[in-house]
Amino acid sequence: MTVNADTTETAPARAAGAPRRLTPHLARLEAESIHIIREVAASFRRPVMLYSIGKDSSVMLHLALKAFHPGKPPFPLLHVDTTWKFREMIAFRDATARRLGLELIVHVNEEGLARGISPVASGSALHTQVMKTEALKQALTRHGFDAAFGGARRDEEKSRAKERIFSFRDAAHGWDPRNQRPELWTLFNTRIREGESIRVFPLSNWTEFDVWDYILAEDIPVVPLYFARPRPVVRRSGTWIMVDDERLPLGPGETPEMRMVRFRTLGCYPLTGAIESEADTLEKIIAEMRAARTSERQGRLIDTDEEASMERKKREGYF
C-alpha cells in the first residue's frame, strides 16, 4: 500500500501545493475522470451531479472540485431523498454542501410519501421504484437537467459493465441496452434533442479498491457509517440491519443489540446490511476489504430481488 509518509490518523490534509503522492494508476484514473467531468460542463446546457452521499459520490464530488479549480463546479448537486436514509448521511450531506458552498437540491417524491410508500410497508422493489427511480425522473424533468452525473462503476454489477460513460436516455429517461451509442476513443457523443438527456459516469473505470485507495490518498471526508462502531442492530435475512430510528418495526422476539458494525455501501437504512467489523480507520477498512470474500453490493437487499434486477431498474430510469 502506498501511504503518504505524513499521513497518520491525526494528520490533517496535505498542505496545498505539496507534491502529489498518487500512484500512476490512481493519477491516470483521476485525470480521466476530470476529463469527463469537464466535457459535460462544456457540452451541456444544464448539468447536475447526482449526490448520493456515499463514498463514490464523495470521490466524484472531490474530482469535480479539482476539475474546475480555481473555480467551482458549474453545476448543482442533486440528492434524491427517500426519507429513509441514515440520519448520519443527511447530516453529512448538509455539512458537505455548506462547507463547499455548493448549491444542493434535495428532491423527495411527495406523491409517493403521501401514498405512504416506504421500504417497511411497501417492500424494497416498490419503494425503490417510487421513491428513487420515479423521484429521480421527477427531479430531472422538473429542473430540465440535460446531463446528470452518477457515481456508478462498471465493476459493481454485470449490466453496469456494459454501460457507456456517456449513456443516452430517451425523453422518458429510459435506457435501451441494445441501442447504445458506440463510444470510441474519448470522442464522446454529447448530442441530444430537447427532452432527452445523458447520464454520465466519471468513475466508470474505477474499482472499489481504487475508490478507497483514492479516499485515503486524497484525505476525502466520508460518512462515519463506513467506520466500525457499536451500533444498535437486528439480524435479518442473514445481515445486520441498523435501527436508525423508531420507524423500523421490530418483529416478535427482535431486540436491537449493540454490535461493532460498519457499512460497505449506503442506502435506505432498512435495506442496507451492515457487516461486523473492527475496522475503524481507512487503513483498516482497506486491509479488511483485501481479505474480504464478498462483493460490496452483497449488503444491498434491493439487488437480490431477482436475477438481473439492476438491468431492469436501469431500463426504467434508475441510476
Added chain:
Amino acid sequence: MTHHRPASAGQRELLRFLTCGSVDDGKSTLIGRLLHDTRLILDDQLAALARDSRRHGTTGEEIDLALLVDGLEAERQQGITIDVAWRYFSTPRRGFIVADTPGHEQYTRNMATGASHSSLAVLLVDARKGVLTQTRRHSIICALLGIRDIVLAVNKMDLAGFDQDHFDRIVGDYVTFASTLGFRSIVPIPLSARHGDNVTRRSGNTPWYHGPTLLEHLETVEVEQDLADKPFRFPVQWVNRPSQEFRGFSGTVASGRVAVGDQVVVAASGRSSRIARIVTADGDLPSAEAGQAVTLTLADEIDIARGDLLVPAAARPEMADQFAAHLLWMDEEPLLPGRTYLMRIGTLWTQASVTAVKHRLDVNTREEHAARTLSLNEIGFCNLAAAQRVPCDAYAENRATGAFILVDRYTNRTAGAGMIAFPLRRASNIHHADFVVDKLARAALDHQKPAVLWFTGLSGSGKSTVANLVELALHQAGRHTYTLDGDNLRHGLNKDLGFTAADRVENIRRVGEVAKLFVDAGLIVLCSFISPFRAERRMVRDLLEEGEFVEIFVDTPLEECMRRDPKGLYAKARAGAIRNFTGLDSPYEPPEAPELHLRTLGRTPQDCAEEVLARLRALGLMA
C-alpha cells in the same frame, strides 16, 4: 485460503487490452478464468454464478466462467456476447482493464470500440479450427485501429491433444497472414481457458512450450508508451474563468509534454503565446505530459475557445478541410456520400461529408472493392470535406488528433468512426481560396444544388401531400429545404392580397421572388400553388436560372378532386359561396412541358412522391 489480491494497484502502468476471436473461441471463458485465478471472484458472485450455470450454462455441472462476463439478460438467453463488456483486475505487478468484445461479424463496430481503447489485443483461436476468416478480420481491425502488439492465444488445446505440431502449424499460418499488418510483436501461447492451462499457471500438458503464461506476459509486456514523445497536442476543453483575475484553458494533454515558458500556438488562428502557469488543484506544476488533466494559463491574452488545439510552433499539425480517411460505418442507416454529418475531432465539433468512397475494404481479405456507400460494420477508404479547416494528424502518427466520429444530424446516433490517413492538398481542393460567398458557395456548404420544385394543379389534386412527402425524403437525405404555400404566405407576407385576378398574379409574383431569395441562400424550395395560369408560372421560371425551376404538374381529374374535396371548398364553390374557383368558374391551364407530369389517379401519395424523387435524381438534384 491465501489471496493474491494486491496490496494496491501500485506503481505499475495500467494495461488496457481487448480480447477478440471468433464466435466460440472462448473469450468470455478466458476472462472469467483470469478473474477467477487472480481471486477476484468473490463468494456471493460465485454463488450467483453457480445458480446461473445451472440455468444458462453450456458446461453441464461445471461452473461456466463465461457467464461471469456475459452481462446482459439477452446475451445470457442467447448465449452470445453482443456488446463490449469492461472488466477490471489487478495482480501485484499490474492493473488491467479488459474490453471483452463480440466475435460475430455484425458486431465489428463493438470490436473496433474495444480496440480504440486498447494498446494490446489477445486474439483467440480455437485449436481445432485454426486461423479462420474471423481471425483475419479481427487482426485487420486491430491493425486499422492502431494496435501493434498481439497475443495469439491458441485456446482449447485440451481438445487438440496439446499437440505441438498442431500448435506450430496454427502459429505459422497466422504469422504468414499477419506479416503485412505492421504488428510490432506477435506472442503465441497454447492454452485452455476452461481448464486453466498456461493462463495463470504453467501447464504440465505442454512441456514443449517454454514461453510465459498469458498472465505473465500481460504483466510484463512493454506496450507502446511513446505518446509523451510525440509533439505536444492540447485540445482545449473548457475555458476556466472564475473571476476577472484568472483565465485558464482546461484540458487533457493528448500527446507530448509542455513546460512553463514554452511557446505555444493556437493551431487554427496561428496566434502564439507562452505558457505562464500549469495549474492543478494540487498546486502548479513545472511541466505536464500526455494523459494529465491540467489548466494552462498564457502570458498573453489571445482568443481561445473550446475546440481550439494548442500546439508547439515548431511541430504543428496539418490544417485541412479535406482529407482521406478510413471510415468504419456504425449506423443502421447507410452512409450517404454528399450528406452532411456532424463531425467531432478532439474537442471540436464541425460538419463534414464524404465526397467520395474510394473503395470498401474487405475486412476478411483486405481486398479493395469499388463502392458507392458503406453499410453497418463496413469499412471504407473515403475522401471527406469538412465545413472548416481542422487541425489534424495522421491517425498512425497520433491517435488523439487523427481520430474522429461522424454523428447523424437528425437522429444524433454515432454513425461513423474515422481514422485520418492524410490531408488532401490544396491543389486538389475544389473550392477554396478567397471566393465571395455566393449561391454556389452556400449550396456547396450543404452539398446540394438549389432549386424550386413548383407543384401546380387543381385544388385537392394532392400537391401539398406529395410535396410534404418529397420534402421529408429530401430532409432525411440531408438536404436543406423550405416549403412555401398558401398557408405560410397568405397569413403574413401576402395577407393584404385577396383573390381577384390581379391579386392572384401579385401573390404568385411575390412567391416567385421569395423562392428566388431562398434559392440564392442555397435551399431547395418546395412551392405548392394552384397557379392556374401558364404566364405566371413562366414568370417565376424566368426569375430563376436555367435548370433551377422544376415544374411538377400534379394531374388529378376534376371529378376526383371534387370527390376528395379535402377542405370542403368545391362544395362551397358549388353552393355559390366562393367565386372564381379554379376548375369550376375559372380556367386551369395545364403545363405544356413540365419537368414532370405526375398522374395521381389510382396511386398512393408515397408512390407519387417516389416518382418525383426519381425525377429529381435524374435531374441531378439528389446527387
